[in-house]
């Protein structure tokens with residue numbers, strides 16, 4: 001188990017990570033989701049030992065890692081650009097890590113060859129060992145980078161945006177392969193990404209990093225259906241947030257008075273989160289019974305194949321998304337510029353106390 005406790009990392013005035021707590025359990029695939037600049041790479045660099053935290057502790061299976069040199073940590077790192085040696089063959093790239101490691105270096109040429117071949121087989125690159133790095137595809141480079149890390153039998157593997165350099169089709173295939181390889185090895189993978197879809201697809205658990213802290217770490221279904229705070233909800237495309245002030249048992253928002261699911265003190269700031277597949281659309285005078293609603297203007301639609309997104313503007317300018325599934329369409333014909341009632345079951349709304357930051 002990897003345990004980060006109270007980890008802070010500053011660069012001059014910039015606080016990249018602040019009092020961050022995270023547990024990566026054994027034998028798990030964890031995604032780390034965060035926007036650009038959230039501190040994802042910094043976090044991986046601290047775990048790998050390329051940098052040290054200003055405060056806090058990092059331990060692996062109870063043993064302190066901070067202060068230990070990177071090559072003594074038994075942690076694998078797969079870089080976004082793969083960082084392969086261009087003048088070496090695929091096999092030599094994989095052997096490199098084993099040959100030159102400080103402890104447990106392997107000098108026996110036969111063992112080196114065998115272990116590198118095993119690692120290449122594990123990532124599906126049997127028979128590619130003799131090729132130059134310039135003679136293989138992007139997806140294959142990715143797998144060589146993984147094999148080079150896995151051959152050293154790390155206790156945990158850190159992957160920094162590992163699919164970022166691949167085209168969309170290959171990315172989908174590598175998603176499946178990465179999961180399958182990890183399941184065979186049973187070591188933990190910590191996979192950093194800025195893509196919500198990738199994080200939810202890959203991770204048994206998804207940790208959301210926002211402003212230098214983990215705001216939620218949960219199973220992907222739990223995170224998607226029940227974000228615990230606005231910071232986590234904001235990272236999920238599915239959730240619309242409306243902010244306001246509690247007043248007379250409702251939340252006074254720019255879109256109107258919305259009912260509160262629990263009482264709040266008069267004047268308290270709060271946000272209501274509504275999921276895009278739980279919002280219905282109707283004419284203003286035709287809101288179905290028992291549904292809460294607010295008014296918003298239809299802006300435009302976006303067709304994504306099996307789903308279509310409709311975008312509305314609340315009076316404060318906030319963009320509200322509603323999703324429709326083409327197999328089961330439920331939205332009426334919409335006219336750009338016209339106002340509609342967006343309605344929802346009151347029990348579906350999540351209520352978060354506090355103002356947006």
Ligand SMILES: Nc1ncnc2c1ncn2[C@@H]1O[C@H](COP(=O)(O)OP(=O)(O)OP(=O)(O)O)[C@@H](O)[C@H]1O
Pocket residue numbers: 011014015016034035036037038039040041042043194
């Ligand atoms: N060496 C450095 N010197 C100064 N500031 C830094 C340094 N490295 C990172 N930062 C700052 O720390 C913050 C976190 O950076 P980091 O690279 O960890 O973010 P990230 O989530 O990986 O972003 P991206 O997805 O864009 O790569 C940013 O504000 C960044 O500008």
